[in-house]
Every structure is written in C-alpha cells, then in structure tokens.
Amino acid sequence: MALLETTHRDFANVSKIIGRHGKGQQELVPILQEVQAEYRYLPEEILSHISTAMGIPPATVYGVATFYAQFSLEPKGKYVIRVCDGTACHVRHSMPIYEAIRKKTGLRGKRITSADGLFTVETVACVGACGLAPVITINDEVYAQMTPEAAEMIIDALMNREVNPVETH
Numbered sequence: 001m002a003l004l005e006t007t008h009r010d011f012a013n014v015s016k017i018i019g020r021h022g023k024g025q026q027e028l029v030p031i032l033q034e035v036q037a038e039y040r041y042l043p044e045e046i047l048s049h050i051s052t053a054m055g056i057p058p059a060t061v062y063g064v065a066t067f068y069a070q071f072s073l074e075p076k077g078k079y080v081i082r083v084c085d086g087t088a089c090h091v092r093h094s095m096p097i098y099e100a101i102r103k104k105t106g107l108r109g110k111r112i113t114s115a116d117g118l119f120t121v122e123t124v125a126c127v128g129a130c131g132l133a134p135v136i137t138i139n140d141e142v143y144a145q146m147t148p149e150a151a152e153m154i155i156d157a158l159m160n161r162e163v164n165p166v167e168t169h
C-alpha cells in the first residue's frame, strides 16, 4: 500500500538523519528539528522509530517533541498563518483578527489545521514588525496593519487561488 511504502521511505530518511547526528540523547532536539524541516511536522510513527533507533524511551522522545513550541505533531497546512499576539499587536486588537481567521478557515476547538489541509492558524509572539501592528504572517511573509475584514479578504483570495490556479498571460 502507498501508506506503507511512504512509511518505509520515511524511516530510511530518518535513519540517515540519525546516522549523521549519532545516537546521543543530546542529539535528540537537533534530530527532531531536521526531521520536522523535512516533513513539516513530526508524525507519531516517526517518533516511535526515533525512540527505537536511538534507544531513548518513547515517553522521553514524545515529551521533548511536545515541550518545545517549535515542534508540531500535527501536519501543517499549505498556508501557515501566524497571528502576532505580542504586546504591540495585542493592544491593537490582534485577537479579533485571530478569531476571524479561525472562523473563516473553519477551525473549531483545538484544531489548528483546516480539514482540507490548506490552512494552519497559530499565534506567535512578536515577529519584530511592531511599527506595522497588528500583523500576521502567511508562510513567513508579513501582512501589516491587519483588520479582521482584511484578513478574511486575504484568505478569500488564497481560497480562490486554490480553486482557480493563477492564469498565465
């Protein structure tokens, strides 16, 4: 099955990453960083594989993966939207923007990635553009002086782009 083939291929890649770093426990964070850079998140079966391959208890690997905010155990969407909630953005009403984006992308409860896999919505501390507050980033591109309405329009444009791929003239 395709899933099994993918998993075997992933394990081979992960084994190569572990091979480059070695199996010392101090290498766990750099290994997880490299694995996440490759797959955009840390799949559960790969965490198990890392545990076995490095001889580190699964609870330790899982604990490290969940402790650091930089790691994600959930697949990220094609568009990763980060709403800045640092002080400058917060006082300029970043939270209504965040709520509008979650609603627009159909996110409920603890979900941060939309069911269609298009959008991941997160908050982030200051992104260093306080003079442009409130800001959001989409795949690391900064959008300045946001409002809930402007954010909804941007998401509409991204949704349209997915339905009607960019025309070439």
Ligand code: FES
Residues within 6 Å of the ligand: 084, 085, 086, 087, 088, 089, 090, 125, 126, 127, 128, 129, 130, 131, 133, 134, 135
């Ligand atoms: S607080 Fe949002 S960019 Fe600094």
